[in-house]
Amino acid sequence: MSVKDVSIDPAVPELLEKAENDGLETVWHRFASQQPQCGFGLLGICCRNCVQGPCRIDPFGEGPQKGICGANADLIVARNLLRSATGGAAAHIDHAYEAVEALYQAAVGKAPYEIKDEAKLKAVAGKLGISVDGKDKNTLAREVAEAAFADFANHGAAPMKWLTATAPAERVETWGKLGLLPKNPDREIRTAMHQTSMGVDSDPVNLILATVKMGLVDGYGGLHLATDIQDILFGTPSPVVSDANLGVLDADYVNIIIHGHVPLLSEKVVEWARKLENEAIAAGARGIKLAGICCTGNEVLMRQGVPLATNFLAQELAVTTGAVDAMVVDVQCIMPSLADITACYHTKLITTMPIAKVPGAEHVPFDIEKVDETARQIVRIAIEAYKNRDPEKVRIPGHRSKVVAGFSVEAVVGALAKLNADNPLKPLVDNIANGNILGACGVVGCNNAKVVQDSFHVALVKELLKNNVLVVATGCAAHALGKAGFLTPEATLQYAGDSLKAVLTAVGEAAGLKAPLPPALHMGSCVDNSRIGDLLKALAAYLNVAVKDLPVAASAPEYQHEKAIAIGTWAVALGVFTHLGVVPPVLGSQVVAGALTGETAENLLGGKFYVETDPIAAAQGIIAHIKDKRAKLGI
Known part of the structure; x- marks a missing residue:
């Protein structure tokens, strides 16, 4: 293994060489030792859901076409996908539940946290239909926490309150017609595990729909809930200057x-x-x-x-x-x-x-x-x-880059309000309509040892910015862009197309920064993908269109975790064209792969997955999608 071939981060080869000199094994050494990886697993056609197996399907049609119980490739791939999404959603649900517990304990005086953002507390309470009149912040926080707990104790037919309170109404109606509205996050996770166990659901289409429902569980019982509660407890982020690497x-x-x-x-x-x-x-x-x-x-x-x-x-x-x-x-x-x-x-x-x-x-x-x-x-x-x-x-690499981070939706709207206090979204929408901003893309997700670290994130974003596509970033993608210098005003001057550069400069100067906004806006952690959802909801409401009609896209260039499967499914359910830079383990089933990436998903949900492992080709695919949406909007 060459230390130069695993990452574009200049700190990595320096320290990887030190690790080898110190006799240490790293993730890249272990990845190399795993080659070649199991082809059955890569295609998603290996099943271990009972002790009769493991069973695998021959993708060339010459060997076994069914597992011992009779499950074919379509069923095995669909079950595996739902289990992955369920694992990812469970991680975010558990995270969110811990945050709710902390808010409740703080509100009743049993935990040493101070409620930092009373304005966010009141805003969330308002969405939930909780009166704020005459209540101190601890009383209100307790009621908000109790409303969250109620979703986890919901034994009735009503959908999750956090979803109906925060998702676009058009989407709630669409999901309701498809029978996809989740009721209780814990129950949905339990049901999915039961549904995918041996001898239960054998309809791959039904399993795909259950995967979409699990995406909604993740998006609202995990991502949105965690972000809302953490903002209330610790404060809603605003731009901050720091360093990375x-x-x-x-x-x-x-x-x-x-x-x-x-x-x-x-x-x-x-x-x-x-x-x-x-x-x-x-x-x-x-x-x-x-x-x-x-x-x-x-x-x-x-x-x-x-x-x-x-x-x-x-x-x-x-x-x-x-x-x-x-x-x-x-x-x-x-x-x-x-x-x-x-x-x-x-x-x-x-x-x-x-x-x-x-x-x-x-x-x-x-x-x-x-x-x-x-x-x-x-x-x-x-x-x-x-x-x-x-x-x-001790050997500390000398590599570090300035970053400007913390662009919550509230911070973005606050910056735009400097241009139009009465109608903050108008400057953004006007610049999208006139083409100064071609569209927007959320670049999110992990690193994956199958990809040269950070390379896909950076190459994709460079191409998008050059074509005047505004980028917002979360998770390890945001780290990658921070290390590479994309979260700074200087990056706008270096990488943004002329019209995007002009817009970001105008907004930055109006906000008193004396510099442009960064061309990639750091919106936070993985759960903070909900902030991107909120921004899309606000833009769609302003334009009086559905989210699926906006000239936007999402991309997870180097994803590796089950959480990314759940997040991506939520994005598609929201109506967002969602790029994956690593091939998901679904190619063993034409039914599943076709449903997720083709007209089936797009017709039902408005969004679909787009798989492309070359960053420039992926950027061009995203840009073509954005242009198509612009044409349909007549802009």
Whole structure:
């Protein structure tokens, strides 16, 4: 394996070489050792849903065409897809439920969180039909939390309240006609697992529709719910300037990396790192520096200005710098190999959640009521570890890029209001209508070892910007664009087409930034894809059209997690043309692949999946779609 061929991030080959010199195995070494990967699995035609198997279908038609129970390729692929989407939705639902619990505990005085955004609290309450008159913020927060809990306790026929309160009315009507409105997130997950077990549903079309329903469970019981509650608790993000890449670490400081997806503990770690800085100085450091990986990193970046260390694929290399004193993890996208890597250095790997323990790590349990004690203990563990750091093992790459992050919908509307206070969306819509902005694309998702790290994100976005397509970004895609310098005003001058550049410059100067807005707007973590949904809902309502008619698209260029399957399905259900840069494991079934990427999905939902593994060709496909939508709107 060549260290030059795995990533376009200049910090990666430098640290990968160090890892090899230190005798360490990384994700890229393990990926190479797995080649060739199982062709049956890649096509989605391997079934392990009962102990008679595993069964596999011969894609060439010469061997077995049915599993032991009689399941054919269409059924096996459809079941596997629904199970993947269900796993992804379960991750987001669990995340959201933890946030609701924290809000409730804070509201009744049992958790040391302060409700930071009363305006967002009132806005959410209003959508839910909860009166705000004469109520203090704790009373209102308790009622909002109880409304969320009610969705999880819904045993009736009514659909999820969080969905009907936040989704576009036209979409709710469409999903209702198709029988896809979910009622209770937990029940829908249970039903999907039952539906895909041996001897239950054998209709691939019915299973595909159930997958769409699971996308809605994820979109509203996971993404939207988590974002709303976290904004209420920790504040709705507004633009903040920080840095990205592993050069944000500092050999003179105690370095703590926060990694995972749920910000309930990481917000407190940030707080206690600032409070205990004198203890770090007493230990011989100049202070404490924090950095983030994956979506926990995005969360504390947006609200606290904490810099981004790196995204998913390079998490092991952060430890390989030898300068990380503690890596604190919560849930999702945490490589078990981190324990092997940290064992070679002084770094403490600290797990915090009961469902995400790693052998060899130190476990400091997260407890909402005792979160201050937990955060304080974690910071002190890092300070103690710093005392054992070996300076000879430290090698911090000099690569870092400025980022401007935190573009919530409220922040975007606030910036546009500087141009038109009475009608903030008008300048945006006018510039789309006159062609200054061709359209917009949400670039989201993960890294995947099958793709040269960050390369697809960057190449795709360059091509879109050149063609005056505005980009919004979340998740590890946002990390990639941050490291590559796309989240800055300077990037607008370098990469945006002339008309897009003019619009972003006008908005930025009107907002008092004395510079253009970045050409790619950082909108947050994976759950914050709901912000993109809210923006599309607002634009569609302004134009009095359906979301499916807007000149917009979504792209997950390097996705790898089941969560991305669920998010992408939600986007398609919303009516969005959704690009995938990694081939999903569905090609073993013409029925499933055709339904997801062809007229069936588009006719029923208005959106569909578009699979293209070349970034330039993918960008051109997205641009062609946007132009087609513009033509149909007569603009």
